[in-house]
Amino acid sequence: MNLNLANKLLIKEKLTCVIFKDDEVFTSNERGVKPLLKLIDSNKNYKDYEAVDKVVGKAAAFLYVILGINRIHAGVISSPALQVLLENEIAITYDSLVDYIENRAKNGRCPMESAVLDINDSKEALAVIRKRVKELSEERSNI
Numbered sequence: 001m002n003l004n005l006a007n008k009l010l011i012k013e014k015l016t017c018v019i020f021k022d023d024e025v026f027t028s029n030e031r032g033v034k035p036l037l038k039l040i041d042s043n044k045n046y047k048d049y050e051a052v053d054k055v056v057g058k059a060a061a062f063l064y065v066i067l068g069i070n071r072i073h074a075g076v077i078s079s080p081a082l083q084v085l086l087e088n089e090i091a092i093t094y095d096s097l098v099d100y101i102e103n104r105a106k107n108g109r110c111p112m113e114s115a116v117l118d119i120n121d122s123k124e125a126l127a128v129i130r131k132r133v134k135e136l137s138e139e140r141s142n143i
Helices: 003-012 034-041 058-067 079-087 111-116 122-141
Strands: 017-021 024-028 050-056 071-078 091-098
Touching: 003 017, 003 024, 003 050, 003 071, 017 034, 024 034, 034 058, 034 122, 050 058, 058 071, 058 079, 058 111, 058 122, 071 079, 079 091, 111 122
Parallel strands: 050 071, 071 091
Antiparallel strands: 017 024, 017 050
16 A cells, blocks of 8 residues: 555545555544544554544544554645644645634634644644543534
């Protein structure tokens, strides 16, 4: 597997992310940061893996840093996410660079990106991301 093949798989299968190293491949069609949190929770070492992701905001960028991913191709990436990846020496290519990732309603900033906007430490970001995911889940269950 390589970035080009992973990107074709992402598009063909309508996936949100593909994470791979050699012939080992993880795919997901879950939106947001959930698939990355699952990988972190697996306690598996993802150092030197590569990723193709449909949308990378600052929250996802921090999670990729924690996972140890060394190369990413993003369909869309936000400026804050790009900065996090570059500061952590993760090779990045992308199709589109935006100021920020929009929320699902397309009327403001993504709540995950907003939650970590002023954070510069990946471990601190992880705690904030987990808290925000829990809050959003509780909000949705009350609807």
